[in-house]
Amino acid sequence: MKTKTLVLLGATGFVGRYLVPRLAADGHRLTLLSRNREQHRALEVLPNVRVRSASVHERGVLTEHFRDADAVINLVGILNETRHQRFGDVHVALTRTVIEACGDGGVPRLHQMSSLKAGQGLSNYLKSRGEAEAIVKASALDWTLYQPSVIYGLGDGLISRFHALLRMAPVMPLARPDALMAPVFAGDVAEAIARCVADDTLSSRRTFELYGPETYTLEQIVRMIRDAASLRRAVVGLPDTLGRLQARVLGLLPGKPFTLDNFKSLRTASVGKRDGLKELGIKPHHFATLLPILVADAGRQRQLDRMRRQPR
Template identity: 35%
Template sequence: MKISDTPKLVTIFGGSGFVGRYVVRALVNRGYRVRVAVRRPDLAGFLQPIGNVGQIQLVQANLRYRKSIDAAVKGSDIVINLVGILTESGRQKFDAVHVFGARAVAEAARAEKAKLIHMSAIGADLESTSEYCETKGNGEKGVRAVLKDAIIMRPSMVFGQEDDFFNRFGAMARFAPALPLIGGGATKIQPVYVGDVAEAIALGVDGKLQSGKTYELGGPQVQTFRECLELLLKEIGRKKMLVSLPWFIASMVGKALGWLPGAPITSDQVEMLKTDNVVSEAAVKQKRTLEGTGLQPTPMAVILPSYLVQYRPHGQFTKIADESE
């Protein structure tokens, strides 16, 4: 039973992840009741202080187990699925999480007559040679088949304090003499701020976005992979060589090291980098973008200094303005 005078209940799968915690904050700030469905609720206690007492509920769910999804969705008005993996491990297979799991969440939302916001990624494509992108494409297809009114969000690379990209290469820059330009570094990326992605999702929850649409979320700048690394090095005040790594060598490195926990890159990520990761012209034309939601994308220069400071050489805790500024 849904009680109409209580705030709406939003269930978030993947609410404990990088993007998830910003989505939880955006929804809590709007007064929603938030149920975070995670595999290990005991490890997600850090979310509780974001909300008022009782506003955030942690429940156990695993996208690979249908019953746990149905139980987590019970009584929800809106469901958000943020679950995604970049690498496979054990039973955490791309198909199980991105395809089976995505469809199961959509079916559970439909059974509950709840709205669904599904997180995919720019690059999601049934024909992709990257398993991540191919299964994200298949996941979208399954979601649309079940709930044609679902809103699908496809961000480009997401940046922010807990991001994977700038933190990974920032950490590498501390000890490595050079940073790798995968495939030469010409791939275009449109990094988008995690706070903006969360706000766009919250607008969807508010009912301010068009149902049944796929939004492509990119930041204000399109940059090459090389330009992103140059920006990082400038930000952390370190001089490092940028060494071009041809695709086949990058692939071999990915195959050799990709199975390691915390591997620098996997062969599937190398495949992903072969395609530009930017908002499509069609999305721009049809206003299915961050700007189309009414939000102003945040530039990297505003956010990067706040968390990349940790990668500066010892003693340099503030950025020293260089002559070009």
């Protein structure tokens, strides 16, 4: 396998936590672009990994970092909009800027994170992912698109979020309880990207749907998390009228635990038709098998966080 020079955007986030060590293990030279290098300097203990502070929305800045790279990996994405981060800016405009900077810097290859059912449904999240995909496909670059279902792992927005919510109250009112998804382990997503990076002929101008081996409703997943955590909590599915109201209210809270756009996303089943993990020769992990481990790790992480916040 040829060792490659790679520039990664968004690699200090959740998926990057799994991907960066995996790519480093293959011997690739990695440059991670982040808004604040100092917060992520610990990643430089990995071999051939360097972290650089950069404004990823500036074409000229990206161009300078992209020079001499074999490929760019764009993992940047948001699930909720804020005053300073809009789907159109983060997903669409940034993708266009990345492609332009690849052209300016002579980078021939782009690996782009997207979402299962991108461009489908009513949510602005999925619409913006679809717009970004269209821009990638229309470019002159050699590209690979990754379309994961809901990704789970340590520090995720699925197990960790619902575990924390379940601990807060005796009853969990749940919007869109029948929403379908096939959750995929973050380590499997990282493995898929690593294999595509290693073999351009395997993944050139291809889209891979990445999803787990089982399909669950959202209510089934929340009940499984509750049981794995040994919590006695009632999980009550809400009709859409109340679920929509819940989304409007929670969307006004700090951190936006659930928004109207999240509600709209759940109306589109996050279930694939073409098994990208199988196409790449990856045996996927089972959600029910990893769940007890991840719930226990989430509890330990909360204890560590509390200890760090205590005055010394």
